[in-house]
Amino acid sequence: MATSNTTAAKAPIFNADNVQDQVGDLYVASEVWLHTHWLQILIAFAIGAVIVVALHGLRKLGERLCGKPLGTGELARRGWGTIVGRAITRTNNFFIVMLAAKLVVGYAGAPSQLATTVNFLWTVASVFQAAIWARELILGAIEHRTSSEHYSGEALLSAMGLIRLLVTVALFAVALVVVLDNLGVNVTGLIAGLGVGGIAIGLAAQGIFGDLFAALAIIFDRPFRRGDKISYGTTSGVIESIGLKSTRIRAFTGELRVISNKQLLDKEIQNTSVRDHIRIGFVIGAAYETPPETLAAIPAMLKEIVEAEGGKVARSGFESFGTSSLDFALQFDIPGDDWATAHPMRDRVMVAIMTRFAAEGITIPYPTQTTFTAAPDGSLVMPYAVPTRDTASPA
Template sequence: MADKKTAAPALDLDLPAPNLAEMWHTTTHWVQVHYLSILIAFGAGVLIYLALSALKGAGKRWRGTRGDPLSYANVVGRAASRTGHFFRIMVAARLVVGYADAPESLFRTVAFLFTIATVFQGAIWAREIILGLIERKTLAEDGGAETLANAMGLIRVLVTFALFAIATIVVLDNLGVNVTGLVAGLGIGGIAIGLAAQGIFSDLFAALSIIFDKPFRRGEVITYDQTTARVERIGLKSTRLRAMSGEKKVMSNANLLQKEITSLQTLTQRRVTYAIGIIYQTPDEKAEAIPALLRAIVEGEGMIFVNAGIVAFGASSLDYQLNFDVPDPDHHDYFQMRHRIGLAIWKRFKAEGIEFAYPTQTSFTAAPDGSAIMPYPPVQPVRDVSGKP
């Protein structure tokens, strides 16, 4: 028996078309001479085909029956379930012609088809594994199915194009085709397309960055620039937000990611700061008791008191600052609690006789020597009919 062929020789594109009659004759002669080896190899090929078919069936079962749809077993099962019928046939045929010392023309034909089947089947497996891992990474953390669905079409197209482009180049290279020019052409074309649509691609990749890096999620309240808004939808080109004042805002993904974003969603509590000014004529004991008074007001409303005290001597007021935390970070509850605390401070100060300051100005007049004088002449005392003042 002749030596086994282990690899397909490079395809010589200058060779004439194969002679079908000669191929039929040599194949018939090969079957007559090596029928026993062919039968053995054919049996082994059938077993390999059945084994690959069983692998595909097992992949479907792993994908459909395992508890966690995002487990690695399901990802592998997803890839195994995509094993193609043509690939299974060519694996079996390659074993037969390699083991039974097939004629050169038949061997080259089977090796050619086996190369194509193997490379593209590998691309299909790689695509399913990559997409499965992407879904696992995105969905396993926060279940963002809707966000992923917005980008999954684009991701699938990009991954499929990249893998099948590589597979095509690998096939051509194995067949002896010079692919240097093709690779260079694809590179130049990709650069030209990227420059022409750089604005669109920047937003698309910004959307992918939002999906995978998760600076914010759908439903979160975020602050950027001077705007506080809730994220309503993350699209491939833009993100739609609803401002706390009710306006709908649409921003491109690339522009939004360039801003400093503060997420309020993960806050366990929110800090409220009040500036309070009282008049300078306030009695000392009342001014000293104000921090304890503010603490009692805040804790009486169920909030978390932080501190309070004098922070400045203003032009018209003695300035205090109150800091307290609202346990519920929801914007509406935070606003309502700030209102309740402010109203309670106003009522309590009013009951205690503590006056809030407002801008005032006192004018003093002076004589030429600098001494203060009254701004109006002295008034003669009024006397009654008896002449007494």
């Protein structure tokens, strides 16, 4: 028993006849448009030509701002003008042509078929051109900071390849989503897929990305730079290089310490290279037998000694009643941040104090203790000989 096929065969959506008909319709519409709007078209083409010439001139100006022609492989790092100039030079011809075409179509009332095509190409050109400009500005800012702040170690410069890749992928992924959304494509699933993929990659390489972002934070926040003397925890040293994952510090004791960028930024960092002075402080004791008028003159003596050596006194005065001495506190500042200069000055000040105290008859006592012993009858036995009347010399 034969069965009939009730489903009609579907004609293909795209075939040669359809394409030919659409091209024919576009040709007829364009011909009518040219006959009816020839004056507007001429004016729009003239303005578009001016815009094309102006944008090419602007691109030439951008090359001048860069200081070097494109293709040399180097960026003349002279500031933000150079960065903006390099972004301008990345303006492509397709964007310039589509900008002029968009103006012509919009001003001259082009037919819907032509306007739709131009709008589609303009959307693609403008979105991806914006991504190119953004990429050049971001990378230029990073390179500018790296150069001007002496962060240009070999490890960090090699990291620029990875940074450039990440920035490019992120920006062009966003541009692709924007273009598809403008074309009416449902991008919800694509965005969800990109989000899940990004989370998976981030979790797999969170240590690497954490150190990478920490390196970028060091570049832009500038807590220190190569050559600075820093202290963190119990370690002090000089920054030798700042890399993609770690920072190398030459400790003052000679060894090279390597610490990850993220771990370093989690600590309290003391940058001693930016201080303008070093403060020295110590306590000097004077014997209790020192006369009160001499004690009153000691702060002025200490200040005079420090100022004679080139220091600046922050505090000089009576501190406390010690167990064996009357204690005076001295704190003074030595200009600069160089301990090689501060230590010899401190030594000269201490020697000068000893010399001045000896000249003034001021004794710096040792820690002393006196023991009193009682006789069987309860009287005290003196710890030193007491002259009697019999042993005293005759008058």
